[in-house]
Amino acid sequence: EVQLVESGGGLVQPGRSLRLSCAASGFTFADYAMHWVRQAPGKGLEWVSGISWNGGSIGYAVSVKGRFTISRNNAKNSLYLQMNNLRAEDAAFYYCAKDRYFDLNRGPNDHWGRGTLVTVSS
Amino acid sequence: DIQMTQSPSSLSASVGDRVTITCQARQDINNNLNWYQQKPGKAPKLLIYDASNLETGVPSRFSGSGSGTDFTFTISSLQPEDIATYYCQQFDNFVVTFGQGTRLEIK
Numbered sequence: 001e002v003q004l005v006e007s008g009g010g011l012v013q014p015g016r017s018l019r020l021s022c023a024a025s026g027f028t029f030a031d032y033a034m035h036w037v038r039q040a041p042g043k044g045l046e047w048v049s050g051i052s053w054n055g056g057s058i059g060y061a062v063s064v065k066g067r068f069t070i071s072r073n074n075a076k077n078s079l080y081l082q083m084n085n086l087r088a089e090d091a092a093f094y095y096c097a098k099d100r101y102f103d104l105n106r107g108p109n110d111h112w113g114r115g116t117l118v119t120v121s122s
Numbered sequence: 123d124i125q126m127t128q129s130p131s132s133l134s135a136s137v138g139d140r141v142t143i144t145c146q147a148r149q150d151i152n153n154n155l156n157w158y159q160q161k162p163g164k165a166p167k168l169l170i171y172d173a174s175n176l177e178t179g180v181p182s183r184f185s186g187s188g189s190g191t192d193f194t195f196t197i198s199s200l201q202p203e204d205i206a207t208y209y210c211q212q213f214d215n216f217v218v219t220f221g222q223g224t225r226l227e228i229k
Binding site (some may be wrong): 035037044045046047050057058059061062095100104105106107108109110112113114115 | 158216222
């Protein structure tokens with residue numbers, strides 16, 4: 001059974017940093033692209049970033065480009081999101097999502113984690 | 123980035139009704155369009171991929187159609203458990219975009 005478990009969320013002050021992690025199991029992690037998708041409370045889904053199977057292709061939403069960095073460690077079956085210079089508008093549930101394919105250009109996201117909540121407030 | 127225009131933003135229908143949601147892309151995305159269902163407090167669930175393919179285990183009352191810029195998602199006979207928010211999603215050139223979502227309620 002595919003499992004994706006996010007961690008690392010919490011309360012952080014504006015301008016500070018936070019690193020999210022996603023532990024994957026139940027599939028060959030190294031074979032698939034992975035994504036981060038966020039959802040502010042009561043709002044819609046917003047794609048944040050994606051990374052291909054080997055990290056060779058990476059994409060970011062305009063809203064986070066230059067502040068967030070996605071990475072993966074295939075040996076540890078883990079996905080990461082380094083979030084720097086956090087803003088109030090970054091507050092959301094952050095979901096880790098598995099891609100059906102190895103690259104970034106097709107999707108879909110066929111499995112999702114339960115999410116981790118990031119709150120940005122002074 | 124390719125913008126996706128999803129409509130309506132909310133919809134009220136009766137059990138047994140046929141429900142249709144549309145999603146329009148600003149430019150041709152071939153059939154790179156997926157549909158998700160999200161229930162309150164839960165992660166999204168994939169229903170339709172590549173515009174018209176039903177995900178394994180998803181009831182056949184759900185369907186999708188379209189290609190290019192115009193896409194349609196249909197529930198042929200609305201059931202009480204279908205109450206949720208539905209999103210379209212497109213992948214293009216290493217960037218992913220979701221539609222604004224359609225909140226579906228029972229009349």
